[in-house]
Amino acid sequence: MEAAWIYLAILVWFAAGCILSHFARKQMGKGVADYFIANRRLGGFISSMTYSATTYSAFMMVGLVGLTYTAGIASLGFELTYLMGTGILLVVFAPRFWLAGRRYGYITPAQLLGERYESPLVGAVATVLCLCMLVPYASVQFMGIGYLVEGLSGGAVTYLIGTVIATAIAFIYAWWAGMRSVAWTDSLQAVVMLATSVFLLLFIVFTFFGGFGGYAASVETAIPSYLTVKWSFPLFLGLSLPWFFFALTNPQVTQRLFIPRSIGSMKNMVRGFIIFGFIYTIIVTLLGLAARIMVPGLEVADMAMPALLGKVPVLLALLVFVGIVAAAVSTLTSIILTLSSMCSRDIYKALSPTSSEERELVVGKMIIPVMAVVCFAFAQLRLELIAVLSSMASAGLLMQLPAIVGVFFWKRGTAAGALASMIAGGIIVGGMFILGWYPLGHWPGIWGLAICCILFVGVSLLTKPPRRAEAFINHVNEKLREHGM
Amino acid sequence: MSQASCKIAAGKLWWLLWFTFFVIIDFVLPYTLLKDVPRFFGAYLFWAVITSVVIASVMVYLRSWRDVEGS
Numbered sequence: 001m002e003a004a005w006i007y008l009a010i011l012v013w014f015a016a017g018c019i020l021s022h023f024a025r026k027q028m029g030k031g032v033a034d035y036f037i038a039n040r041r042l043g044g045f046i047s048s049m050t051y052s053a054t055t056y057s058a059f060m061m062v063g064l065v066g067l068t069y070t071a072g073i074a075s076l077g078f079e080l081t082y083l084m085g086t087g088i089l090l091v092v093f094a095p096r097f098w099l100a101g102r103r104y105g106y107i108t109p110a111q112l113l114g115e116r117y118e119s120p121l122v123g124a125v126a127t128v129l130c131l132c133m134l135v136p137y138a139s140v141q142f143m144g145i146g147y148l149v150e151g152l153s154g155g156a157v158t159y160l161i162g163t164v165i166a167t168a169i170a171f172i173y174a175w176w177a178g179m180r181s182v183a184w185t186d187s188l189q190a191v192v193m194l195a196t197s198v199f200l201l202l203f204i205v206f207t208f209f210g211g212f213g214g215y216a217a218s219v220e221t222a223i224p225s226y227l228t229v230k231w232s233f234p235l236f237l238g239l240s241l242p243w244f245f246f247a248l249t250n251p252q253v254t255q256r257l258f259i260p261r262s263i264g265s266m267k268n269m270v271r272g273f274i275i276f277g278f279i280y281t282i283i284v285t286l287l288g289l290a291a292r293i294m295v296p297g298l299e300v301a302d303m304a305m306p307a308l309l310g311k312v313p314v315l316l317a318l319l320v321f322v323g324i325v326a327a328a329v330s331t332l333t334s335i336i337l338t339l340s341s342m343c344s345r346d347i348y349k350a351l352s353p354t355s356s357e358e359r360e361l362v363v364g365k366m367i368i369p370v371m372a373v374v375c376f377a378f379a380q381l382r383l384e385l386i387a388v389l390s391s392m393a394s395a396g397l398l399m400q401l402p403a404i405v406g407v408f409f410w411k412r413g414t415a416a417g418a419l420a421s422m423i424a425g426g427i428i429v430g431g432m433f434i435l436g437w438y439p440l441g442h443w444p445g446i447w448g449l450a451i452c453c454i455l456f457v458g459v460s461l462l463t464k465p466p467r468r469a470e471a472f473i474n475h476v477n478e479k480l481r482e483h484g485m
Numbered sequence: 486m487s488q489a490s491c492k493i494a495a496g497k498l499w500w501l502l503w504f505t506f507f508v509i510i511d512f513v514l515p516y517t518l519l520k521d522v523p524r525f526f527g528a529y530l531f532w533a534v535i536t537s538v539v540i541a542s543v544m545v546y547l548r549s550w551r552d553v554e555g556s
């Protein structure tokens with residue numbers, strides 16, 4: 001594909017996003033809550049779309065297609081296990097985050113941890129852990145775009161140029177009007193992601209296989225082993241478990257639990273997301289199997305989607321390309337904005353508690369370009385497969401799980417327990433991934449979670465519980481009953 | 486505990502068991518009965534169907550959530 005077409009497609013999509021961003025800015029009020037969580041005033045549709053677009057990234061159309069290309073349907077099981085876990089966790093935790101956020105004015109999930117455990121250090125450590133793990137995850141989005149433009153253009157648009165463009169766009173969307181801008185552009189991007197993937201699947205199935213019957217018959221005869229479960233159980237568990245708890249441990253999605261304007265909006269957010277997720281996952285894995293038949297023999301699995309796009313008309317390839325870029329940028333903007341809010345609220349504000357809200361907001365906005373550049377720089381390292389890097393990030397973030405669950409369900413949980421579990425867990429998981437150490441064949445996230453659960457419970461029992469824990473949990477439980485939850 | 490609270494707690498326990506059942510079979514069946522079935526109606530269909538059942542269950546669970554005036 002000619003480079004000019006790629007630039008034109010990005011320009012058109014970027015212009016549409018800018019228009020939305022502009023209108024979002026017109027509605028923007030003043031203050032930190034307005035900038036970082038849209039003043040808790042977003043409706044159900046926008047909330048569900050921003051949740052979907054934040055969750056589903058370039059990993060899906062590049063990474064998951066690549067995983068299916070190499071491993072077959074185990075990747076479907078992995079991704080649907082994640083979706084199932086998210087659905088279950090959302091019905092349990094979404095109302096709790098939402099009610100606590102309204103009552104205590106939380107802006108970030110780390111603030112919730114810090115205030116509930118009555119220790120700003122807990123919030124600061126959670127923020128540092130998220131920074132360490134989400135920078136590689138965000139850089140994965142840049143890598144997705146970089147590989148894609150390079151593959152599609154045959155090298156005419158380089159990896160570097162693709163990632164520079166993505167950095168600039170993500171920065172503008174996030175910085176211009178904060179969460180409102182990100183949520184509105186996410187909504188556009190979610191629709192584009194889903195629509196373009198549907199078009200691509202239908203085109204491929206009907207053009208190259210003669211319909212869904214022909215497609216199923218081709219897969220079953222040409223690549224039957226790809227319909228069996230090829231991953232070992234430890235690998236499946238090691239990849240799936242961190243993702244199962246993604247909805248609780250990734251701050252860019254937990255922060256979105258603060259934004260719906262009502263219970264009705266929150267219900268629609270959950271409904272919209274799980275339906276979106278199911279359709280998108282099925283489509284993506286079917287495309288991965290199609291790629292295995294249509295473009296066999298690729299050395300780099302992440303090139304399966306670019307190779308597949310080489311088989312379809314230019315206009316369709318461009319539309320899908322825009323959909324993938326949209327998926328990557330929407331996740332990027334959300335991560336960058338969330339990390340910036342955490343740095344300003346849970347580190348800057350914790351160190352300087354007397355600073356004004358205006359000052360805090362200025363600091364948060366200044367961190368946005370810094371985050372964008374750091375993620376961009378990390379992406380230039382081009383580390384390993386996209387999927388593995390994403391899973392490492394999820395495994396590291398999983399170390400917050402005991403502390404997060406304890407917030408709502410264990411009055412006896414303490415700041416010392418939360419700190420010990422997050423610090424030790426983060427170091428263990430990071431170290432094991434770097435050293436490539438998988439004792440008994442199990443992945444670092446499994447070992448890290450086991451150790452940090454023991455630490456959280458053990459250290460909490462040895463230390464004094466927070467004074468206001470009971471009042472916090474009682475308030476949330478009372479409100480849950482009031483709302484029929 | 487009041488009778489109403491007991492009823493709510495029993496309902497929640499039922500939901501917990503229901504969801505736990507699906508999580509367990511999600512991991513177990515594809516690695517036992519369905520591991521080597523080279524057909525779409527093997528592990529592929531199984532994962533798609535049980536995820537659909539969980540999604541439908543979530544929809545039912547959400548029905549009782551309501552906004553409360555002035556809350």
